[in-house]
Amino acid sequence: MKQLSDRSAGFTDSIIRRMTRVSNQYGAVNLSQGFPDFDPPKEITDRLAQVAGEGPHQYALTWGAQNFREALARKQEHFSGMKVDPDREIVVTCGGTEAMMAAMMSVCNPGDKVVIFSPFYENYGADTILCGAEPIYVPLNPPDFTFDGNVLEQAMKQDGVKALVLCNPSNPSGKVFTQEEMQVIAELAIKYDLYVITDEVYEHILYKPHRHVYMAMLPGMRERTIICSSLSKTYAITGWRIGYVIANPEVTDRVKKVHDFLTIGAAAPLMEAVVVGLNFKDDYYQRLQEHYTHMKELFVSGLRDIGLKFVEPQGAYYVMVDIGEFGYQDDYLFCEELAKKVGVGAVPGSSFFKEEINNYIRFHFAKQDETLLKALDRLADIRVKMKR
Numbered sequence: 393m394k395q396l397s398d399r400s401a402g403f404t405d406s407i408i409r410r411m412t413r414v415s416n417q418y419g420a421v422n423l424s425q426g427f428p429d430f431d432p433p434k435e436i437t438d439r440l441a442q443v444a445g446e447g448p449h450q451y452a453l454t455w456g457a458q459n460f461r462e463a464l465a466r467k468q469e470h471f472s473g474m475k476v477d478p479d480r481e482i483v484v485t486c487g488g489t490e491a492m493m494a495a496m497m498s499v500c501n502p503g504d505k506v507v508i509f510s511p512f513y514e515n516y517g518a519d520t521i522l523c524g525a526e527p528i529y530v531p532l533n534p535p536d537f538t539f540d541g542n543v544l545e546q547a548m549k550q551d552g553v554k555a556l557v558l559c560n561p562s563n564p565s566g567k568v569f570t571q572e573e574m575q576v577i578a579e580l581a582i583k584y585d586l587y588v589i590t591d592e593v594y595e596h597i598l599y600k601p602h603r604h605v606y607m608a609m610l611p612g613m614r615e616r617t618i619i620c621s622s623l624s625k626t627y628a629i630t631g632w633r634i635g636y637v638i639a640n641p642e643v644t645d646r647v648k649k650v651h652d653f654l655t656i657g658a659a660a661p662l663m664e665a666v667v668v669g670l671n672f673k674d675d676y677y678q679r680l681q682e683h684y685t686h687m688k689e690l691f692v693s694g695l696r697d698i699g700l701k702f703v704e705p706q707g708a709y710y711v712m713v714d715i716g717e718f719g720y721q722d723d724y725l726f727c728e729e730l731a732k733k734v735g736v737g738a739v740p741g742s743s744f745f746k747e748e749i750n751n752y753i754r755f756h757f758a759k760q761d762e763t764l765l766k767a768l769d770r771l772a773d774i775r776v777k778m779k780r
């Protein structure tokens with residue numbers, strides 16, 4: 393048989409999803425993969441039930457249903473102040489995952505380079521490679537996950553760099569980039585004429601006093617920012633697979649075509665059902681923030697009581713715990729043993745870092761109180777069960 397593709401040859405299966413399988417194997421509380429174990433808002437699921445009877449059940453317009461795009465444009469303007477043309481500047485995709493792939497394929501030629509902050513959400517490296525481009529990693533240095541502006545500039549000025557990917561709020565670090573940091577990135581993007589492809593799927597999951605700065609709203613950035621985002625996290629519907637790209641019409645024109653060939657479109661009945669969510673008023677987002685703050689506080693105060701070292705999350709719904717004290721060289725082995733001996737699933741931090749860093753594991757905390765309390769109860773024994 394002929395060899396399969398070089399581009400896919402280096403891929404391992406997703407470590408995050410592998411850790412879910414490991415958790416299931418040992419009956420562990422699964423705090424590895426990032427999905428909530430509570431229901432979406434009832435207004436959305438009630439509307440879904442109606443739509444099941446009424447339709448639509450056939451393909452929507454490839455770049456997304458009109459009423460969805462109009463509601464999304466209104467929401468985007470409400471939160472960011474950005475005026476968005478629903479007809480020319482939005483492409484609805486199958487999750488933020490497809491949004492990122494379609495954005496990168498629209499921007500990159502084989503041989504181009506893409507700057508990615510490390511630690512990073514694992515899809516970015518794979519997306520870049522699938523485009524035939526080369527990822528260039530810039531460290532976000534733990535424990536505060538700051539970056540060195542000079543190192544960033546050295547990466548961004550390299551020949552062939554086309555874009556930078558910015559995950560904000562950030563998975564896995566929980567970092568929320570400050571206005572000043574965003575300004576530094578924006579100025580370099582303008583100086584070296586790069587696109588900034590943002591991943592803003594956690595834009596509404598923030599812990600006070602941190603706030604979300606929209607890259608597209610910084611001076612000179614509207615035309616070079618390609619927003620990739622999703623409804624997965626905002627409405628607890630990770631299984632619905634609805635995301636979107638917002639960018640200037642020249643970019644979205646290209647994204648529409650890539651998207652059409654990749655998937656044709658997002659699921660029409662689900663798009664219709666979630667319009668009610670896009671129309672939620674501010675009180676929904678306030679409750680969302682309170683709910684996430686509650687879960688974060690519950691979980692990190694438990695970690696603090698156990699005496700574990702961790703990086704306080706500023707946004708998103710993950711916490712990086714420093715496992716240096718346990719003396720493991722291999723954080724993957726640590727996570728396997730954690731699932732087996734302690735009964736809690738986590739993701740090895742090294743799967744997110746390009747650098748040789750293996751003293752972190754990532755827990756996900758978008759869970760019901762009882763799930764988090766069960767995990768904390770099991771973690772109380774961690775020193776006895778995991779010490780080498």
Ligand SMILES: Cc1ncc(COP(=O)(O)O)c(C=O)c1O
Binds near residue numbers: 490563621635
């Ligand atoms: C940073 C980031 N981007 C994208 C995604 C995937 O989003 P979606 O479900 O919309 O494809 C995730 C999922 O965990 C994520 O953490």
